[in-house]
Amino acid sequence: MRRKASLILLAAAVFCTALSPLLRWYAFPRLAKVPPSQYQDTVLVAEPATLVDYGTMKAKKVPRLTVVQTLKGDVAAADRIERTADRDVVVWDALTYVAGPDGKMVSQIPERYIFDAHSQEPVHATGESVDGDAVRRDGIEYKWPFLVEKRDYSYYDPQTRTAAPIHYRGTRTFHGLEVYYFEQTIPWTKVPLPKKLPVKGITADSVRKMGTTRWYTTKRMFWVDPVTGAPVNGEEIHKEELRGGDLLPGGGKVTAFAGHVKMRPDYVDAVVALVSSQRTLVLLLTSYLPWGFLTLGAVLLALSLTLEARARRPRPTDPAPAARPVVSGGP
Amino acid sequence: MRALTAAAAGLAAALLLVLTVTAIGAPDGTTSPKPLRTTVPAHP
Incomplete structure (x- = not known):
C-alpha cells in the first residue's frame, strides 16, 4: 500500500x-499577448496652454487644453493580417483628439498601428498609417513589451513619422507600483500639418501652398509597469510653431501649441487599477x-x-x- | 522500473496540460462597437 x-x-x-x-518558458511566451479586441481611452490635460488664433495668427493663452487618446483593436483586420504574417497580430486604430477649452476640435490625428501581439514589434502590412499617410514603423508605440528591460527602446513618434531612442532613466515608485521611467526628447523638427485643422477653409494643403511650415519639439515621459509593459502615467512637454510663408511673412513664427500635458488624475487611477490586475495575471x-x-x-x-x-x-x-x-x- | 513509469506518467501529464492550454489560448473577442472618442469624457 x-x-x-x-x-x-x-x-x-x-x-x-x-x-x-514549462509554464515559465513555454506557456508564458505563447499565452501573454495583447488582446486584439482591446478598447482603451486616456485623457490628458495641459493647464494652461498656448494656442494659435488662426484669425489673427497670434498665440493666445488658454486655461485648459485636453487630449483624448483612444485605442481600438480591429479584430477582423488582425485576423486578415495574421493569415499572411503567420503570427498573432494586433491592429490598433488610434485617434489623438485635441480639444480646446470650449471642447471644440483643435487637431486630430488618426493612426493605424499594427504590431506583434506577444513582442509588440511593429508588423508591416497595408493600412499602417499616420493621419492618412502610409508609414513604416520601426519602434514600439503606446506599449512596451511584456517584462520590460532596464534599457533604451526605440519609440515611434507619429508627428515626425520616425523612431528615436527612448531612454531608461531609472526605477520609480508610482501609486505604490514599482515602475521604470523613460524619457524621449525630439528636437525641433519640421513636421506635416494635421489633415484636419480647426478653421473652415484652411487645410494642410492651403497652408503648405502659402509656404508656411509646422515645427515641433517634445519631451515625452512615461512611467511603465515593467511586468505588463503598460504605461501607468505619461506626460509631454510639447511645443509647436508655424513658421514663415505668406501667413507669417519676413521669417516670422508663432506658437501653434505649447503646454505641459499630463494624464488626468481620474485616468491615472483607472489605468493603475487596470494595470495592477493585468500584472497579477502575468506574475501568475x-x-x-x-x-x-x-x-x-x-x-x-x-x-x-x-x-x-x-x-x-x-x-x-x-x-x-x-x-x-x-x-x-x-x- | 515502476518508479520510472510513474515519473514518465507525471511528465506526460504536465506536457499534455501545457500543450492543451497553449493550443486553446485566449479568445480573440470582437471589435468594440464604441467609436473613437471626439469628445472629452467626464470620467474613465
Missing part, C-alpha cells in the same frame, strides 16, 4: 516540477505558479521518498521468526 502511494506521489512530484519551467505565469509548482514538486518528492524508505524498512511490529522448539533428549 505504501509503495503504491509513494509511486503516485512521485508521479505528482514530476508533474509539478515539470510544470514549473512568470513567478507565482512556476515557483509554487517547483516547491510543491520538491515537497511531494520528499514525501514519496519517505514513504518508499518506510516501505522498505522492516516493520517493528512484525513477529520475530519463531524459535525452533528445543527437543530435549531422554536420559
